[in-house]
Amino acid sequence: MAGQKAKDDISKLSFEEAIxxxxxxxxxxxxxxxxxxxxxxxxxxxxxxIKHCRTILQEAEKRIEKISAxxxxxxEESEEENKQGQDAEDLPxx
Amino acid sequence: MAKTAKIYTVSQINSLIKVALEEKLxxxxxxxxxxxxxxxxTSGHCYFALKDETGVLPCVMWASSxxxxxxxxxxxxxxxxxxxxxVYTVGGKYQxxxxxxxxxxxGALQLAFxxxxxxxxxxxxxxxxxxxxxxxxxxRIGILTSESGAALHDITDSIRSRxxxxxxxxxxxxxxxxxxxxxxxxxxRDVNRRNKQLKLDVLIVGRGGxxxxxxxxxxxxxxxxxxxxxxxxxxxAIGHEVDTTIADLVADARASxxxxxxxxxxxxxxxxxxxxxxxxxxxxxxxxxxxxxxAQEVRIILxxxxxxxxxxxxxxxxxxxxxxxxxxxxxxxxxxxxxxxxVSDGYERVARIEPHRLLGQKTVELNDWQSxxxxxxxxxxxxxxxxxxxQANRLAALNPKSVLQRGYSITTNKKTGMLVxxxxxxxxxxxxxxxxxxENLIESKVTKA
Numbered sequence: 408m409a410g411q412k413a414k415d416d417i418s419k420l421s422f423e424e425a426i427x428x429x430x431x432x433x434x435x436x437x438x439x440x441x442x443x444x445x446x447x448x449x450x451x452x453x454x455x456x457i458k459h460c461r462t463i464l465q466e467a468e469k470r471i472e473k474i475s476a477x478x479x480x481x482x483e484e485s486e487e488e489n490k491q492g493q494d495a496e497d498l499p500x501x
Numbered sequence: 502m503a504k505t506a507k508i509y510t511v512s513q514i515n516s517l518i519k520v521a522l523e524e525k526l527x528x529x530x531x532x533x534x535x536x537x538x539x540x541x542x543t544s545g546h547c548y549f550a551l552k553d554e555t556g557v558l559p560c561v562m563w564a565s566s567x568x569x570x571x572x573x574x575x576x577x578x579x580x581x582x583x584x585x586x587x588v589y590t591v592g593g594k595y596q597x598x599x600x601x602x603x604x605x606x607x608g609a610l611q612l613a614f615x616x617x618x619x620x621x622x623x624x625x626x627x628x629x630x631x632x633x634x635x636x637x638x639x640x641r642i643g644i645l646t647s648e649s650g651a652a653l654h655d656i657t658d659s660i661r662s663r664x665x666x667x668x669x670x671x672x673x674x675x676x677x678x679x680x681x682x683x684x685x686x687x688x689x690r691d692v693n694r695r696n697k698q699l700k701l702d703v704l705i706v707g708r709g710g711x712x713x714x715x716x717x718x719x720x721x722x723x724x725x726x727x728x729x730x731x732x733x734x735x736x737x738a739i740g741h742e743v744d745t746t747i748a749d750l751v752a753d754a755r756a757s758x759x760x761x762x763x764x765x766x767x768x769x770x771x772x773x774x775x776x777x778x779x780x781x782x783x784x785x786x787x788x789x790x791x792x793x794x795x796a797q798e799v800r801i802i803l804x805x806x807x808x809x810x811x812x813x814x815x816x817x818x819x820x821x822x823x824x825x826x827x828x829x830x831x832x833x834x835x836x837x838x839x840x841x842x843x844v845s846d847g848y849e850r851v852a853r854i855e856p857h858r859l860l861g862q863k864t865v866e867l868n869d870w871q872s873x874x875x876x877x878x879x880x881x882x883x884x885x886x887x888x889x890x891x892q893a894n895r896l897a898a899l900n901p902k903s904v905l906q907r908g909y910s911i912t913t914n915k916k917t918g919m920l921v922x923x924x925x926x927x928x929x930x931x932x933x934x935x936x937x938x939x940e941n942l943i944e945s946k947v948t949k950a
Contacts (some may be wrong), residue, residue: 422638433780436787443795450788457781463640464770467665471657474643474670474699476691 417455422463429456512590519588522595531583532558532597533605539576541567547574551582551597560584562599570602571613571717579605610713614720617747621722626729632753633734639702639767641668643733645688648673652709652759656738659763664770670701676708681718686727693732703766704731706748707738707759719746728752738762905938912936915944924950 420428432453436446509517534551541547545564550557560582574580583601588594604612621627642660646652648671657669674688675681685706692699706728708719718724719739728735728751737752738759749755756762802808897903905911912921915932927933927947935943 422640423636426638429777429780433783433787436784436791439791443791446788446791450784453784454781457777457784460777461774464666464774468668471644471669471671474672474692476688 414455417452417459420456420459422460425456425460425463429453429460432456511593515588515590515593518595519590522586522588526586529583529585531581533579533581534558536574536578536580537576539574549574551580558597559589559594560597560599561589562602566600567602570609572604572609572616573613574602581605608713610717610720614713614747617720617722617725618750621725621747621751626725627750631729635734635736635754635766636702637768638773639664639667641670641699641701642766643670643672643692643699643701643704644707645672645674645685645692645704646707646759647676650676650709652676652707652738655709655759656705656707656762659760660767661763663763664767666770667767670699675718677711677715677718682721682724685718686723689724689727689731689735693730696733701733703734703736705736705738705756705762705766706752707756707762708740709759710741710744716740716744716746719748721747724748725751736762736766738765902938905936908938910935910937 417425432449435441436449436453441449532551534553537550537552537557539547539549545567547560547562547564547567549560549562551560552558562582562584581603582597582599583603584597584599586595586597589596603609607615625631644653644656646656653671660667660669672688672692674685676685689704689706692701692704706719708716716739719737725747728737728748734753736754736756737746737749738756738761739746739748740758742757754765756765901911912933912935913919914921914927915934919926921927921933927950929947929950931947933945933947935945937943
């Protein structure tokens with residue numbers, strides 16, 4: 408169903424991309440250029456984007472990751488490995 | 502009689518002068534003058550003179566002392582030279598052996614700073630067009646500062662209070678002293694190289710307040726170039742408001758203090774939340790307005806005359822039908838009147854011809870013709886009959902069978918069916934059939950021919 412795919416696409420967007428898309432949609436509906444049927448669709452999409460943005464803003468990571476010079480680690484490591492691999496200590500800042 | 506004058510050697514004189522200078526002058530002094538004849542020898546030692554309006558003082562600065570100074574001395578520069586006076590016996594002159602050189606008027610570091618600013622500005626490192634825009638909603642922020650300094654807390658606290666959803670990453674570096682600039686520069690390059698994995702949106706380079714010496718690290722060329730080369734945008738957050746370092750000038754954005762970094766680097770989450778709410782409201786209102794508008798259009802249509810009194814359409818049509826029917830009836834009436842007229846005209850014309858009289862006339866003629874035809878035909882028939890009878894008689898006369906009446910007969914060969922006309926047509930033993938006038942047949946056999 409198109410709905411689920413659209414939801415997945417939205418959740419992949421970065422905050423910046425989501426806000427940009429949202430601004431575009433609001434602009435479109437305000438202009439009044441689109442048909443009623445499309446307005447409803449865009450409205451749904453816009454609401455989905457707002458929800459996604461709000462979810463991102465909800466995050467509040469307390470810890471600070473420490474990163475320092477990699478000596479011999481190869482560059483194609485994933486970020487997860489980088490976090491754990493080197494001298495990654497989490498500093499207990501609150 | 503004159504006393505004999507003492508005769509000195511050159512060495513003795515030089516020694517005496519040396520001792521006299523040592524006695525009279527302080528062991529270390531500072532001299533102000535203007536540099537002239539500056540020569541930086543390949544050996545690293547510097548030879549120059551300090552001069553004022555009246556004269557010059559030759560100077561030497563050994564390489565070991567020279568490399569400590571941060572600015573570039575040159576002819577015409579007013580300086581304060583510290584050192585001791587001694588005699589260069591080989592050259593026969595006294596010199597100031599300079600171990601410390603400072604620009605007069607402003608500090609050495611200040612001068613060095615100004616010289617570096619001029620140089621890098623000339624290369625375009627501070628130009629606006631090279632400054633990268635900061636990401637509006639950074640989610641992953643790298644911080645390069647001392648792990649133990651106050652700056653780290655200032656930076657992280659201010660970011661957290663405004664934009665808690667960002668993830669923070671610390672890359673600990675020294676922020677003053679020998680080699681610090683090099684370490685920070687290499688940290689910047691390292692992070693850039695690894696950014697595919699680290700995915701940092703922006704970097705903050707910071708330290709707390711201090712003297713010009715303390716902050717000197719951030720005026721060094723190697724760090725300036727690393728900041729310039731960074732593909733990730735760099736925010737400098739160094740010292741107090743009044744301090745401007747070269748790092749501040751090269752960076753993509755500048756925070757006047759580490760705390761200010763939070764304001765420069767990230768937006769206010771509450772403002773962003775409000776913005777989202779406003780957009781949500783807009784969407785709702787706009788859609789609601791659209792729906793209202795559409796509903797209104799429907800209402801207008803329903804309110805129209807047609808919907809109020811749908812029969813009106815039919816009634817109009819009925820009226821039209823009535824009118825057309827009336828017209829049609831009229832037309833037909835006219836046509837019929839015309840037709841009737843035509844018929845009666847025709848009738849009159851016919852009557853004028855007096856057909857009964859004509860008819861009578863024609864009947865008489867017809868009868869006349871009929872009798873003539875009858876008699877004519879009778880004549881013809883009679884003639885024809887006579888002709889026929891004549892022909893029939895002639896034909897009968899020719900009938901071969903009538904010959905038979907006269908006593909002749911027809912004989913055929915029974916086997917072949919051929920007429921026996923001569924004796925050659927039969928052989929003894931053949932059977933023959935003879936036809937007589939009454940159509941009776943006689944069968945016979947040939948005994949002799």
